[in-house]
Amino acid sequence: MSDLFRVEGLSKQFGGLAVSRDISLSLPEGERLALIGPNGAGKTTFVNLVTGQLKPSAGRVFLNGQDVTGLGAVQRVRRGLVRTFQVTRLFSEMTPEEHVTLTILQREGRANRVFARFRGDSAVGGEVEGILATLGLLDVARRRVGEIAYGQQRLLEIAIALALKPKVLLLDEPAAGVPSTDTPRIERALEQLPPSLAVLMIEHDMDLVFRFARRVVVLAAGEVIFQGLPAEVAADDRVREAYLGSYAHARRVA
Amino acid sequence: MQTIISIAVDALTYGMALFVICIGLSLTMGLMRLVNLAHGAFAMIGGYIASYAARDLGLWYGFAVLLAILGTVLIAIPLERFLFRRIYGAPQLTQVLMTIGITFCIIGITNYLFGPTLKTIPLPRGLAEPVDIGFRTIAAHRLFVLVCGIVVAGGLWSLIERTAFGVKLRAAVDNAAMTSALGVRTEVVYAVSFALAVGLGALGGVIGAEFLPVEPYYALRYMVTFLVVVSVGGAGSIPGAVLACLLLGAVDTTGRYLMPDFGNFFFYAAVILIVCLFPRGLLGRA
Amino acid sequence: MAVRTLMGAAFGLLLAGTASAETVKVGIIGPFSGPFALQGKNFQAGVEAYMAANGKQAKGHDVEIIYKDLPAANPQASRALAQELIVKDKVQYLGGVYFTPDALAITPLLKQANAPLVIFNAATSAIMTQSPLVVRTSFTTAQTTTPLGKVAVDRGIKKVITTVSDYGPGVDAENAFKKAFEAAGGQVVESIRMPLNTTDFSPIMQRVKDSGAEAVFSFLPSGPTTLGYVKAYNDTGLKQAGIKFLAPGDLTQESDLPALGDGALGLLTSFHYAVSHDSPENKKFVEGATKAIGGADQLSFPSVGAYDGMHVIYKMIEATDGKQDAEKAVNAVKGLSWTSPRGPVSIDPETRHVTQNIYLREVAKGQDGKTYNKEIQTFPNQKDPGLAPAGQ
């Protein structure tokens, strides 16, 4: 069975500094993988390498069996590899409805039309309403994003990603910065993700990781030091060393 | 060969004159993030003061230069306090609007006070005469400008890299909130750097007057040139500004020598090329 | 100040058209502000000097002047101002105009407006062909330049390099000089056109030096660039090397001379007017114009164009007895001749352009220590060579 998403030997060096070293992992359809690691382990660099924001020094990225290493970020999105951002990147002057509408029009290749109505299509309208409803954003659908709660903004990040109908979804710390009263809402959203979707989540909140992930990968100093079931993570020596050791050796990779 | 050296000398001195005028703008734009289109207006004020002092009052040239710098800074202080301080950190377009407004006012007032004619700054005998430098003659003031440029570049570099003030300035640029939390009065640092930039502009206006004659529309006429030179060099970078001035001076001078009919094409084509290759300027800060 | 007549514009746009029948209004468009404000002030000085000397009435009709400011070449604004003068202020005559494109924007209006345009400056030959209602009292670049060709040859100069600013008048000057000089037997070894915004002329001077020419012919617009050019000519040692300097008089206009200083001594220029021109008419004119402009060192050639322009307008008013009839007015001044401050002049009946003496001048030092343009040779009754043959 070919994996939906696979990276092989991905490495990145900035100058002489290796930020990612020979990372390999794969996600079959329906996978729920959590990528964890101490601060500075190279998680965000990894996401940027996978999504095409950064060019790897070595290694390859496969999507649906096709090599997409040479493709830019936008092309990868169009092939179904979609991400959310650790710090929300939204248009503060637009409403959630507008965000999702724009995304759907884009997916259908209609976002570049000059002589078309933005809100005219009832099919699109229905889909927008569906997505916003799934994420519980209906009541703020027509408020400016700058005015809504941060937790809702994080949900909107996910809503936009879902509107692209992704095959592989990279969630970059979806619960970061969200008040603890709001995390259940995000968890519920994650549970409702389409079952066939392969999800790679980067997260600090271990409770969330244990509840969500079927498999865990631990990254430290740019290297994969553990791959396995959530239950095994805590017992692994190298993981303990990486987390606790990081306090002993200060920051190895800034 | 002799011609090439000769052109090179011209390019070098012209570039240096540009450098002295522009470096102040480079500081305000790079270090204070202020697109100060009124910089030329300050250079012009310097030129007017020097002209008044040297031509109308008959004062010694060096004294006139000094007076020009001090006078311009003196005029700039209230402007900084009441106008410029309001637009630090404002969007670039707001800064453009405000500084164009200030330029208009300065032009209008200068015109009113001094009339629309050209103002000359008489050079002392030693600088006024051509000097024989072996293979050609060159105006002595060109050599003087060259020396000034080198002194200004060296002095500024050591001020910013080597002194306590330089440390504070660089810190304030990188993180104003943190720097003031550390007890540095950032508005004083800004005011001093602004005064420094204006003073340099005035100096440039005076010693560059042989290239860019002083008249009321000076501030508008050369606004674009200054802005372009600074951007090409990379705002805030002294070596960048030197490099940009020399490079653009060279392109301009050789272009005008080889194909004078297309002089401007060379200049602006070079600008486009450089900006496309180095969007932050030749040695701009990332 | 006559400008104050426009005070009403702020509120009075609605109250337009209350002109009294016996007043003849003249609208003058010129650069009264901006980089060329000095030339506009000269327009005004010429007009005021004429009216001070000849009264504010022409054949019993009050003459009222309305000034409109057009700081830089801008045909769109020029047309708007002309339209406002004609439609709102109901002027019978238009005058002034410093830049060629501005004049070209006005010419299409004249016929319908039934108003003549008397150009005080704009110096491109072709304007005259655009409308039969245009009369010009200034000069054309070709007119002032052409005699220099002969002058050069007479002085034993055989090879000349031309350096002109790369714009209309500069190109006109280059062509006119080349034609005249080569007709007289000289050879133009090289022609350089310099971009208008050139500030450092050293490389140009290097070219001049390399060309092996015995003289350099130049044309630049009057103002700041002239200063840099003349400085470079001196600084690079061309003067010591004996390379002569020839140019139309725009380069050494009187208001720039103080700035040029002693560096300008010995420059040869040809022009239709020097403030120093020795005649009783000019003495009177300079006195009046100086009073109007506020300082003798600001006076320069546009003032005389304006002065004579007003003379033409007065004659037109007399001929039509204050009635608005553009064609009759223009016909009345065809062939008109009089003694201007610059010397004897007449309006060519064919081209409606002024026929005048062109003088060769040398910058010299007067007894008061100031430099001035000293007239040393006269070329009488020069027409505009740019207009002589019909068409191109």
Place this chain on the structure above:
Amino acid sequence: MQTLAQTQPVAMPQPKRAWWRDIVGVALIAAVGLAGYWLFPDNLALLTRVIAMALLALSIDLLVGYCGIATLGQAALFGAGAYAAGIACVNGITEPFTLVLIGAVAGSLAGLVMGVVMLRASHGLPQLVLSIAIVQLFHEAANKASAWTGGSDGLAGLSPAALFGVFEFDLWGRTAYLFGLGLLLTVFIVLKFVVRSPFGMLCRGIKEDPVRVGAMGAFVFPVLLKMFMISGSVAGIGGALAAISTQVVGLDSVSFELSANALVMLVLGGIGTLYGALVGTVIFMGFEHVVSSINPFHWMTLVGVLLIVMVLFAPRGLTGLMETYTGLKLGKRGGRA
């Protein structure tokens, strides 16, 4: 700040109908335009000039206000339209609408060239400098090609045919003004649709965050290039109108000064609303006209004071000021300029 604890109602709130405000807005522009026609019948050439400038300012707003691209070279596109229409007119194509079309096409082609170069840089200052360099090159080219453009003497001898074969472009300028007003209204309505279209939304997105737009799977470059072409055609229409109404095209129509003036007017009016471009142009040019009539020698000082006062008391422009005091929102605008 609210939390997510409340559960959501099932239906979305009804959309606020924004377009009726635009109908009122367009009607208001038309009314003001016609009022100008009746109130100032002697200054129609000036008012036509204002309209041409307003079109130029509108075209800048499309880039600055909707895409976040700073430009000080927009006159390159205006001039391209003016010269194209002018050259066509001299060579026998005199029908006004055809000339406007030619201007629009030429403007959008120039916009294409300008976009390709300017989009090499991704942010403020380098873009500004590129735009300046381009307008200077255009200026230089227009000066050099004097056989076509008349160089610094200007391209003269345009005699556009009567509008609809009936209304002459004459001394009084009524035809030119009403023609211009019609063009302005048409362009304004079309642009309102453009900025409301999916494409317009995408542009606003790019202005706020190009990386997010990329993560949505949309290429940024072609979108912006398209906006450059639309903006170019608007500027080109302005240029063509100027050429037709003035019957002369001068080098000033491809100058840095014109670009800077138009940008100043736009910022004065407020960016990102389309209305700001109109308000700013009318106020600035009206102010300039009145002040320079009262005192041509000092108008520059007063205009300078106006700009300073504006920055100090209405940093978001006149429309921003109006929104603050009336609570009426004229359009969506980005947080930063």
